[in-house]
Amino acid sequence: MKKLFFVIIYLSVISDLSASIKENIIKKFTDIENVSFDFEQNINGKIENGNCIIEYPKKIYCKYNLGNQKVLVADGKSLVIKTLSSYYFYPLEKTPLDTILNKEYLLKKISNLDQRDMGDDFINFNFIENENEINLFFDKKTYNLIGWQTVDIYQNVSITYLSAIKRNQKLKKEIFKLPQQN
Known part of the structure; x- marks a missing residue:
């Protein structure tokens, strides 16, 4: 009986810790107006x-460390990817970034999702939106x-890792x- 009592106490403490991590994530994310960071992105290798x-909501500017001067810009409605030799224009709503850049939507999603513990360092939230699987x-x-x-x-896997984060x-x-086409 003592063992059962300690197991119940242990599980409730672990549950409280998980809840407090999720609550702290939500609180910190709520307080962000903008964030700058370095990134490493892996798209299909x-x-x-x-x-x-x-x-x-929904604005991003990325400058890539490439010789082709690649820039990605979203103004809230459209997304442009521009290099020295190419120019791609997309409605933002047709991309996974539409969801990732929508802080209010993400906050609602996170508050209703179960978190996945990814070892000592990370928490993950997973969901599907507009046929795109998204892991945060x-x-x-x-x-x-x-x-x-x-x-x-199209089953393209894109992984983006953030570092040197400033809020x-x-x-x-x-x-x-949005940059103009040459």
């Missing part, structure tokens, strides 16, 4: 890196969003202006 700025990863100690993984309708910096609003 092709690795690229650079830095990004996200301003909620948060640091257990800092409660920061540290990455995401998406699988789109609520003063931003120049013009960086989210």
Whole structure:
């Protein structure tokens, strides 16, 4: 009987710790207006890196460390990927970034999802939205969003890892202006 009592106490403490991690993630994420970070992105084995700025809701500017001067910009409605030799224009709502850049939606999703413990360091939330599987990863100690993984309708796997994270910096609003086609 004593063992059962201790098991019940242990499980309730673990459950409370998990709940408090989730609550802390939600609180910290709620307080973010913008975030800048370095990233490493792996799309089907092709690795690229650079830095990004996200301003909620639904704005992102990423500059890749590539010779082709690749830039990705979303202004809340559209997404442009531009290089020296190419220009791609997409409605933002047709991409997984539409969901990832929607902080209010993510907060609602996270609060209603069960978290997955990913060892000592990470918490994961997984869901499907518009035929895209989305995994969000948060640091257990800092409660920061540290990455995401998406699988789109074409089964392309994209993993993005964030580092050197800075929150609520003063931003120049013009960086989210869509670049024009050459």
